[in-house]
Amino acid sequence: MAQISGEVLGDERGTLLAFVESQRAAIREAAAGLTEEQAASRPSASELSLSGLLKHVAEVELAWLRMAQQRPNESARTQEDYAEAFRLVGDETIASVQIFWDGVSAELTAFVAELPSLDETFPLPPAPWFPENAKVSMRWMLLHLIEEFARHAGHADVIRESLDGTKAMG
Template identity: 45%
Template sequence: MTMTHPATTPSTPSTDAGADAHGERADLLQTLAHHREFLRLTTRDLTDEQAGRRTTVSELCLGGLIKHVASVERSWVDFILEGPEVMGDWNNMTEEDLARRADEFRMLPGETLTGVLENYAEVARRTEEVVGMLPDLSVSRPLPPAPWYKPGTQWSMRRVLLHIIAETAQHAGHADIIRESLDGARSMG
C-alpha cells in the first residue's frame, strides 16, 4: 500500500546556538532551516511512488533529492568534526563509489518518503547541534582532494555552512520544478 505523506513530516528543530542565539550563527541556521522547509514542502501529500517518480529528462526525483541533500549535509558536518580525510579523495572514486552516489538521487526499493524525511530531520538536528557547539566559525580546514577544488584550498566552518545552505537552496529549486511537473503543485512563487 502506498501512503500519502504530509509536507512537514517531521519538522525542523528549533535553532539554539547558545550565546550566538541572535547573531550570525543563528542567522545561518535559520536560513538553512528555511531552505530545508522549502525542500520538504515539495513532498507534501505525495505517495512513496510519486516521491520516486522522475518527471523531467533528468534522473532526479523528489525523494532522491532529499536523500542527496541529507547525504551532502551529513558529509560536510563530518568534515567540520573530523577534517577532509572523512570525505575521501574524489580523484580516486571507483565505479562502485559512483554507483552509490547515483543511488542518492533516486528512491530505491524499500525506501519510503517517511523514512527519507525522518533521516533528513535527524541530519538537520545533528547539524544544528554541531554548529551550536563550534567555538569559532572562522576556523579553516583544507578541502578534500577533488578535481573541482584548487589544491591547498581551505574553507572556514562559516564557508562550509554557507555551502550547505547553497546546496539546499539549489536543490529546493530543482524540487519545485519536479513537483510542478508531477502534478502542477508549486511550493514557491
C-alpha cells in the same frame, strides 16, 4: 524566505542556521503529501525525483558535517554507487530518508552551536573540484549548504509543479 521565530538568534550563527533550515523546509515541503510512487517519478526533462532529492541533500549535509568534524563519513559513496544517491533503494522510503535527514540536521545544528567561532576551518579532501590543500571556514560551509539546498529547492519546485500543479509560492 528564512523563517523568523522567537527562537532564532539574531547573530550571524543563528541567521545562517535559519537560512539553512528554510531551504531544508522548502525541499521537504515540495514532497509533502505525495505517494512513494509520485515522489520517485521524474515528470520533467531532468533525471531528478523528489525522493531522490531528499536523499541527496541528506547525504550531502552529512558529508559536509563529517568533513567539518574531520570524521569519516559512514554514508560515503563510491563512484560505482553514486547514482543511488539520487534514488531510494531497498527498503528506503520518504519517511525513512526524512528521519535520517532530521538526525543529520539536528547533529549539524548542535555542532555549529558549539563551535567557538565560525572562523574555525577544516581541510577539504583531495578532489578535482577543490583546490589542492584548501581549507574552508564553518561559515563557508553553512553558506555552501544554503546554496546547495536552494538550488535543489528550485529543482523540487519544478518537479512538484510538473507532477500536480502545486506551486511553492502560491
